[in-house]
Amino acid sequence: MTDAPGLTIDQVDPQDEPALRRWYDVLAGAARSGRAAPLVVTWASISASLQHPGESRRRTAVAAVRGGEFVGAMLVELPLLEDLATATVEVDVPPQHRRQGIGRALWAWAVEHLDQQGRTVVQTEVHVPDGESVRTWPGARFAEALGFGSENVEEHLVLPLPAHPAPVPPAPGYRLVSWAGACPAEFVDAYAAMWSAMSGDVPTGGLTREAARWDAARVRATEARLARTYRSLATLALAADGEPAGYTLVYADLEQPEEALQDDTFVLPQHRGAGLGYRLKLANLAQLDGGPRRLHTWTATGNAPMQRVNARFGFRLVERTHEYQLILR
Ligand SMILES: CC(C)(COP(=O)(O)OP(=O)(O)OC[C@H]1O[C@@H](n2cnc3c(N)ncnc32)[C@H](O)[C@@H]1OP(=O)(O)O)[C@@H](O)C(=O)NCCC(=O)NCCS
Structure with a gap:
């Protein structure tokens, strides 16, 4: 249970393909929202990586569920060959479910999990559309509210x-x-x-x-x-x-x-x-x-x-x- 009423946060079994697909649809849909040219991880790529992990990284799919509905998705990734104190975390909540503490509840799960895994450096990418800024974009507001700092900026360019x-x-x-x-x-x-x-x-x-x-x-x-x-x-x-x-x-x-x-x-x-x-x-x-x-x-x-x-x-x-x-x- 979390601070958000009726919400449970749990790992998704990657072999349970219908559940994994629901998790993916929430992750990808929320990650695309409001962006002009999003390039989001594909179903083929993420399902293969979760179901048949390679030796370079371990990925975990985590869902926020309320009343049987998937209302948030998180992907936690641990590099296994270098950066052994690091993890990357992606949190995605669809627009209609935002500002209800779901992102924070997913993040609380990640913090506990990463503590158990001995990972102390957490990295995440936030894609801020041209015309928006870190002051206006939800992903950046969220990351900064959790204490993250922007350490590197890359321009996403499209030809x-x-x-x-x-x-x-x-x-x-x-x-x-x-x-x-x-x-x-x-x-x-x-x-x-x-x-x-x-x-x-x-x-x-x-x-x-x-x-x-x-x-x-x-x-x-x-x-x-x-x-x-x-x-x-x-x-x-x-x-x-x-x-x-x-x-x-x-x-x-x-x-x-x-x-x-x-x-x-x-x-x-x-x-x-x-x-x-x-x-x-x-x-x-x-x-x-x-x-x-x-x-x-x-x-x-x-x-x-x-x-x-x-x-x-x-x-x-x-x-x-x-x-x-x-x-x-
Ligand atoms: C970022 C995202 C996951 C936030 O999900 P959420 O469920 O709305 O987050 P929460 O309700 O738990 O918000 C936690 C805190 O983040 C901050 N925050 C989140 N969205 C914000 C916004 N739009 N404006 C200002 N602050 C915001 C607030 O401090 C908020 O606490 P408060 O509501 O008590 O003020 C969601 O907007 C999203 O999926 N965005 C697209 C993907 C993305 O950019 N992810 C971030 C990188 S991991």
Whole structure:
């Protein structure tokens, strides 16, 4: 029982598919509410992850139920390979059930659970539409009422597709290799090294975050998991000596064919300024088929080089993603 009358907070058994589906519909519906271009975790992705957990994270679905109705949903995620004191928590309450203490009741469940799990750093993302602010947006008001602070801000940008970026000549001294699906075996070690370098270099503001260590086996496990929900498109830049210089990665969503996600783009510091960022993205975009209508990306507000590359493609700001953090004790 909670302070909100008649409300119970409980884990949802991921094998109970009808209950999981009700939980998901509440989570996704509330997460989309009031946003112009929300990109919300798909049913295929979240159900697969909850029903067949991988070794990199443990996820728990939690529902707020009143009179048999699901009135709130929470997803708690514990990273298992690094960031072992950290958890991410997402709380979603549909607009008609807000300001009744349901969000707070879900959060109280999370605090108790995280204490048992020994997790003391809690992170959550709040997507604030352009035109709103952390002073006006419910998610930000809620996070701040619980004591969270915004530690990093990324712009969520969307490029309407098909795009018509200006062609450019190749960057002298570099070779680009593109693939769809799994990375070709000859590049997988280089690709893993790039993922590790990216993880250590990406700006995360004041967030507590450890760099991830990638090797070929971890890349393969991630590729296999993601292949259930996405078509991955990657382009790797190789320097004249054959060493990797950078890469970029796009996920075309199989369940939402109109949406594609521009994930990592990374160029090693010694290869920056040679125009690789634009060329990598250009070569990779050429692999997109006609399906997706929107390409989403997230770039830190202060990341001027990537912002310039994005502007050349025609990406437009739709919202700011605030990464909030709270240290529990
Ligand atoms: C954020 C969200 C979960 C809040 O759910 P909720 O059930 O309305 O939250 P509660 O009623 O428990 O509110 C707890 C406190 O948060 C603050 N708060 C929540 N919504 C607020 C709003 N719209 N304006 C001002 N303060 C707000 C208040 O301090 C509130 O306490 P009070 O009602 O006693 O003043 C809900 O708005 C939502 O689902 N938003 C979309 C998803 C999201 O952004 N989640 C946040 C990241 S995890």
